Amino acid sequence: MTKKMDRRSFLRASGGIAAVATVNANAIPLVGDSLFNDKAEGISASHYGAFKTGVRNSRFEQAIPLEGDHYPSTMIDALPARTYAQDRILYPCVREGYLKNGYKSDKSKRGSDKYVRVSWETAYDLVANEMKRIYKDFGHDAIYGGSYGWFCVGSLNNPQALLGRMLGVAGGYTSRTCTYSTHAIRQITPYITGTDESSAQPTVYPVLIENTECIVFWGADLVNSNQIAWGVPDHEVYGYLKQLKEEAKKRGLKFYIIDPVYNNTGMYFDAEHIQVRPTTDVALMLGMAHYLYSENLYSKDFMHKYTIGFDEFKKYLLGESEDMVAKTPEWAAKICGVDANIIKMLAKEFVSKRTMLMGGWATQRAHHGEQPNWMLITLASMIGQIGLPGGGYACNYHYSGNGVPMPAAATGNTLSNADANAKEYASASPGLSGISVKSKMDGPWKQRKMEVIPVSRIVECLENPGADYNFDGKSYKYPDLKMAYWAGGNPFHHHQDRNRMIEAWQKLDTFVVQDAFWTATARMADIVLPTTLTTERNDITKSQSNAYIFAMKQASKPYGEAMDDFDIFVNILRRFTAEQVLAFTEGKTKMEWVKSFYNASYAKAKKSGVVMPTFDEFWEKGFVYFETPESAKKFIKMEGFRKNPVINRLGTPSGKIEIFSKKIAGYNYKGCKGHPMWFEPMEWLGSKVAKEFPLNLISPHPKYRLHSQLNNTWLRDLEEVQGREPIWINTKDAQKRGIQNGDVVRIFNKRGQVLGGAVVTEAIMEGAVRMQEGAWYDPQVPGKIGSLCVHGDVNVLTPDVGTSELAQGNQATALVEIEKFKGELPEIGIFKAPKIKGI
Incomplete structure (x- = not known):
């Protein structure tokens, strides 16, 4: 066990193509505010942080980090470039074949057909008439409105929420549940601890800084992923990480990173790297658990008092049930690739020191992804320090703001509703809510239904209309979808097995995309509706930490003929009835909606004794800030439960941590039993598939974009290799294949093929390769199934198979082979708008 990389500065951008980059320091404006002859005083916000908008000649040209952003992300610097990108959708467009033949057009032309510019009125008519046809002929569940994505932080102009509201008013639709980020963890952990551990508030950093002796980063890259948030990040976490590192020097705090990759976080903390084979973390944990039990090192008191079902699990651990194999460190070593002596050392280290296991979401995005978090909680229970x-x-320190003391409680405090500490933590911050999918109006559309499918099962749904499937203990049928409407998302990035997806998409009569850019998804659409960006409209939002409410002021006029999502949906509903328009708007203008959100928070604050300015004062200043109470800086996850598990029982049937779940066992699922187990993944380095495809691909979150967002800006130049998404490969694996640093390579398996740029490095273990998710899909032959993606969309290669019958989650790993690309390099075409007729 050796350190693989030298210590790197936390705030220094790394150099060299093979280096792992870290978070930037405060961004320095390229030009002074004085050069902006319009005002540079407006405030807006994004998933990368809040900022002031620099405007010159009525154009948004600079994003200036807000003073409250402690460590601004480089990503906000790219927002002006994105606003005027070459691939911006400027006009409503319709696929040529669809304009001629409507829903009877040739669906195989999606992706390759030309587009025709049309008027907004024509576009509204086409969408509304198709919705009416489908409602009449097939019913409400034939329209899929499960639009998914991170488009906007605004409380009003959230495309997915507005789409659901519009479809709900119009006649109903099929939606989705769960997320691609947390599909397995959010389904399994309520059975174990009574809450969704992907969002449960963890022990705060001030407590860690004072008490922790050992921190384990397990499938988590805090330094990288804390740049972004579903709300608006203020990046306060980086100050705490800096304190944590300084504290380590004072008292010998130990850091481990368990991951196939030595990532940004490992570098920053100079952590010991435990190289574990991808998707084998459960085996590693079982080996530790077996050692703790056999050496009598585990906490009997904690297991007896706070958990249930250990006896059933123990039989499996000792090889007395299921496969009848003892899960010894030696057994685990053969699977996970970590030496048995190191497994024993880690077990002793974790139990002898005050240890925080920081699990991430990476391990659950895999086949049988329900198991890693169940086993992590089981291992933590055996160590016996939960609540201390x-x-x-915790399973979410890597997500922005988690662990930072907040003015308001996180949703995770449902773990112990009676916990006085949690109640005190939930202070009087008023929060902020967005527009609801449900209408307050009375009318016949209120009785229309909404069906739901797991978000990652959309392709399977298209392939098998009417088929039965299991999910979370129940049996369901897939609806027969005829139309899909996507607003503010890019499924032809985030969904798996791209070629299978393209074929399944041909089953839809009509596909509508509402977006600002010609993404791969927009290029597959029949009808394309251009939308404004956040800096081109007014809105309101809050920070992820609940410390701020931000006024999001329009900085520049809409580009081209782009419209606000709100206005698009109003105009579609005008093709239905005036009553349905009223049900959608509730008689309010957009600014009246913004004001109503603020005033609702204002009223809540007043009742709680929190002082807030009036709306006009807030809108003028641009933000409201809430102080964090000292009590929030003392929050300890499950502290109340540990002090009194009877009064502060968990939300499980037993009120305890369920190592064995009778409910799950009663489902009789093949892929998820009553206790955590090692299930062999469909593709891993120990499987038969590895003989043909011997490299295990992992696809972590990118550094210089949010999933696929901002890939159409200059940020991609900071990492790409000859215009291709980088793929990290170990030096030995590269030498075997004659690949050198900077080569363009072809990565392939039976599902597809992509080009990438080789980064030869010791930062990744032998046998594994790393390619970030989010590079835009750019097929060499548009619309053709099996075509080479010349840019590097990793989800061309990943399998679209559910994690198990319990969660039906998605996977982010695959087995592949790599070879040096020979011949003339294809051009990248995805970042320019397609040729459009009528212009």
Whole structure:
């Protein structure tokens, strides 16, 4: 066990093509505010942070980090470039074949057909008439409105929420549940601890800094992923990480990173790297658990008092049930690739020191992804430090703001509703809510239904209309979808097995995309509706930490003929009835909606004794800030439960941590039993598939974009290799294949093929390769199934198979082979708008 990389500065951008980059320091404006002859005083916000908008000649040309952003992300610097990108959708467009033949057009032409510019009125008519046809002929569940994505932080102009509201008013639709980020963890953990551990508030950093002796980063890259948030990040977490590192020097705090890759976080903390084979973390944990039990090192008191079902699990651990194989460190070593002596050392280290297991979401995005978090909680229970200052586990420190003391409680405090500490933590911050999918108006459309499918099963749904499937303990039928409407998302990035997806998409009569850019998804659409960006409209939002409410002021006029999502949906509903328009708007203008959101928070604050300015004062200043109470800086996850598990029982049937779940066992699922187990993944380095495809591909979150967002800006130049998404490959694996640093390579398996740029590095273990998700799909032959993606969309290669019958989640790993690309390099075409007729 050796350190693989030298210590790197936390705030220094790394150099060299093979280096792992870290978060930037405060961004320095390229030009002074004085050069902006319009005002540079407006405030807006994004998933990368809040900022002031620099405007010159009525154009948004600079994003200036807000003073409250502690460590601004480089990503906000690219927002002006994105606003005027070459691939911006400027006009409503319709696929040529669809304009001629409507829903009877040749669906195989999606992706390759030309587009025709049309008027907004024509576009509204086409969409509304098709919706009416489908409602009449097939019913409400034939329209899929499960639009998914991170488009906007605004409370009003959230495309997915507005789409659901519009479809609900119009006649109903099929929606989705769960997320691609947390599909397995959010389904399994309520059975174990009574809450969704992907959002449960963890022990705060001030407590860790004072008490923790050992921190384990397990499939988590805090330094990278804390740049972004579903709300608006203020990046306060980086100050705490800096304190944590300084504290380590004072008292010998130990850091481990368990991951196939030595990532940004490992570098920053100079952590010991435990190289584990992808998707084998459960085996590693079982080996530790077996050692703790056999050496009598585990906490009997904690297991007896706070958990249930250990006896059933113990039989499996000792090889007395299921496969009848003892899960010894030696057994685990053969699977996970970590030496048995190191497994024993880690077990002793974790139990002898105050240890925090920081699990991430990476391990659950895999086949049988329900198991890693169940086993992580089981291992933490055996260590016995849950509820103690600085000990235990958490599954979301990598997500922005988690662990930072907040003015308002996180949703995770449902773990212990009676916990006085949690109640105190939930202070009087008023929060902020967005527009609801449900209408307050009375009318016949209120009785229309909404069906739901797991978000990652959309392709399977298209392939098998009417088929039965299991999910979370129940049996369902897939609806027969005829139309899909996507607003503010890019499924032809985030969904798996791209070629299978393209074929399945041909089953739809009509596909509508509402977006600002010609993404791969927009290029597959029949009808394309251009939308405004956040800096081109007014809105309101809050920070992820609940410390701020931001006024999002329009900085520049809409580009081209782009319209606000709100206005698009109003105009579609005008093709239905005036009553339905009223049900959608509730008689309010957009600014009246913004004002109503603020005033609702204002009223809540007043009742709680929190002082807030009036709306006009807030809108003028641009933000409201809420102080964090000292009590929030003392929050310890499950502290109340540990002090009194009877009064502060968990939300499970037993009120305890369920190592064995009778409910799950009663489902009789093949892929998820009553206790955590090692299930062999469909593709891993120990499988038969590895003989043909011997490299295990992993696809973590990118550094210089949010999933696919901002890939159409100059940020991609900071990492790409000859215009291709980089793929990290170990030096030995590269030498075997004659690949050198900077080569363009072809990565392939039976599902597809992509080009990438080789980064030869010791930062990744032998046998594994790393390619970030989010590079835009750019097929060499548009619309053709099996075509080479010349840019590097990793989800061409990943399998679209559910994690198990319980969660039906998605996977982010695959087995592949790599070879040096020979011949003339294809051009990248995805970042320019397609040729459009009528212009």
